[in-house]
Each structure stands twice: as structure tokens, then as C-alpha cells.
Amino acid sequence: MSTGLRRVIVVVLGLLAGVTAWPLLELLLLFQESFPGYFLFSLAQGALFGVVLGLFFGSGEGLTSKDGGKLVRGAMTGALVGLAGGMIGFTAGQGVLFFIIQRTSRSFAVPLARAVGWAILGLSVGMAEGIRAKSGKKSAFGALGGVLGGLLGGIAIEYLRGRFPGMLYGRLVGFLLFGGLIGVFYALLERRFSFGVLRLLNGTLRGKEYSFSQSRISVGSDPKNDIVLKGYDNVRSRHALFRVKRRDVYLSAVGEDPTLLVNEEPVTGGLLLKYEDVVQVGSAKMFFKGET
Numbered sequence: 385m386s387t388g389l390r391r392v393i394v395v396v397l398g399l400l401a402g403v404t405a406w407p408l409l410e411l412l413l414l415f416q417e418s419f420p421g422y423f424l425f426s427l428a429q430g431a432l433f434g435v436v437l438g439l440f441f442g443s444g445e446g447l448t449s450k451d452g453g454k455l456v457r458g459a460m461t462g463a464l465v466g467l468a469g470g471m472i473g474f475t476a477g478q479g480v481l482f483f484i485i486q487r488t489s490r491s492f493a494v495p496l497a498r499a500v501g502w503a504i505l506g507l508s509v510g511m512a513e514g515i516r517a518k519s520g521k522k523s524a525f526g527a528l529g530g531v532l533g534g535l536l537g538g539i540a541i542e543y544l545r546g547r548f549p550g551m552l553y554g555r556l557v558g559f560l561l562f563g564g565l566i567g568v569f570y571a572l573l574e575r576r577f578s579f580g581v582l583r584l585l586n587g588t589l590r591g592k593e594y595s596f597s598q599s600r601i602s603v604g605s606d607p608k609n610d611i612v613l614k615g616y617d618n619v620r621s622r623h624a625l626f627r628v629k630r631r632d633v634y635l636s637a638v639g640e641d642p643t644l645l646v647n648e649e650p651v652t653g654g655l656l657l658k659y660e661d662v663v664q665v666g667s668a669k670m671f672f673k674g675e676t
Contacts, residue, residue, distance in 0.1 A: 430469075
């Protein structure tokens with residue numbers, strides 16, 4: 385799977401998250417009067433929306449890599465991070481509302497405060513994959529993409545809510561924009577901060593691409609690696625490690641192994657990669673190229 389297609393899937397997951405959250409939140413609205421106060425109802429809204437978005441965005445890496453372990457771990461991490469982010473975001477929105485309402489009109493304060501809450505929710509959802517991968521870099525651009533997408537999506541939700549208060553499908557459109565925009569900004573920022581792409585040239589994973597969007601990428605046959613090479617000969621459980629320093633990518637072997645080659649030459653120490661280098665890990669061959 386190419387990196388471009390994978391990023392399209394991230395956007396689609398955002399749209400699906402919005403579609404899934406819509407009927408659940410509409411159902412929750414029917415029970416609004418059962419809550420002792422609007423604050424608790426707001427917390428429930430944030431928690432529900434956060435869990436749904438976190439589940440979808442957190443499962444993206446496992447889904448595109450067809451790795452069941454990453455899928456489950458990512459979905460669980462995303463749900464927990466989304467739950468926390470939703471509750472914090474909607475609580476912060478209430479705090480902003482109480483602060484602003486004393487200084488301006490309610491008609492202005494309410495949508496602004498809610499947009500802040502949506503932005504914080506977007507931040508947490510965008511960070512989910514970076515947290516699962518234990519990558520500060522992924523978490524950082526995920527957070528930025530989440531904030532931008534969440535803020536714009538939240539503004540759209542609040543605008544449609546105010547412009548068409550009785551329109552049931554207005555909220556659906558808003559939720560679609562919210563999830564889709566988080567996916568779009570995440571994909572754009574991942575591409576912007578990527579330092580290159582590895583494309584597999586042979587074997588069962590031929591054509592699959594991996595983006596250098598985090599500072600360390602491990603390679604091996606063990607499912608815990610970032611690049612899992614199953615179905616290839618002479619690949620150890622943890623075989624090689626890519627490190628990104630500034631804008632340069634270095635490759636090193638984990639232990640001594642003659643089956644780690646670059647352009648058919650054994651790798652010794654940390655080797656600086658150049659675009660169009662061919663990396664061989666066991667029987668797997670990968671082409672290093674720039675983003676397109």
C-alpha cells in the first residue's frame with residue numbers, strides 16, 4: 385500500500401468516525417433531561433465523541449498495515465486518549481464559556497467556547513497514533529493536525545447548529561467535517577514532516593511503503609517492530625534500525641549481520657542513506673525515495 389493511499393484511508397476513517405458518532409450523540413440528546421446538570425451532560429458528550437473518534441483514528445496504522453496486534457492496541461489507545469481528551473476538552477469549553485460570558489455577549493461566547501472544546505478533543509485524537517508508537521514526533525504533528533482540524537470542524541459544527549437549529553442532518557454534516565478535517569490535516573502534516581519513504585521491491589509485501597515520520601524505525605520479523613517483514617528469509621526478530629537526525633536518515637544493524645546491505649555493500653556502523661539507495665534486510669529489498 386502506498387503512503388498516499390494510506391493517508392486517504394486516514395481521511396476516510398475520520399469521515400466514518402463522524403458518521404458513527406452522529407446517531408450515538410443524537411440518542412444521547414434524547415436523555416439530556418435525565419442528567420442532573422448540563423455540565424455532566426457535556427462531559428458525557430465529550431467522552432462519547434472522544435471514544436468513537438479515538439477508536440477509528442487509533443486503528444488506522446493497524447488497519448493499513450494489516451497487523452491485528454497494532455489494530456487492537458491502536459484502537460484501545462485511541463479510545464482511552466479520546467475519552468480523556470473529550471472530557472477535558474468539553475470541560476475546558478465550559479470554563480472558557482464562563483470566563484468569556486462575563487465579558488461579552490452569550491451569542492458570541494457559546495460557539496467560541498465550544499470550538500475550544502472541539503479543538504482540544506481534536507488534539508487528543510490526533511496524538512493517539514503517536515502515543516501508541518511511542519513517538520514524540522508523531523504525537524507532535526498529530527496534535528497540531530488535530531487542533532487545526534478540530535478547531536475548524538468545531539466551528540463548522542457550531543455554525544450549522546446555530547444556523548439550522550432544527551435540522552437533524554446539519555449536525556451530521558458538522559460531524560463529517562470534524563472527523564474529515566482532522567484526517568486531512570493529519571495526513572498533510574505527516575507528509576510535510578516525512579523525511580522519505582521506503583518501498584518494498586520484492587516478496588509478499590512488494591509495493592508496500594513506509595514513511596519516515598518518526599525519529600526511530602525498527603525493522604524485523606517480530607510484530608513489535610515498526611516495519612514487520614514476515615515471509616522473508618534471514619530476517620531476525622529485530623534486524624535493523626533507522627534513525628532520523630535533523631533531516632538525515634541513518635541505518636544500522638542490530639548486532640552484526642551480513643544480510644543488512646545498502647547497494648549490495650554490508651552496512652557497518654551508522655550509514656547515511658541517500659535517495660535511490662537499495663536497502664536489503666535478509667531477502668527483503670527496499671528502495672529509499674523522497675515523498676512524492
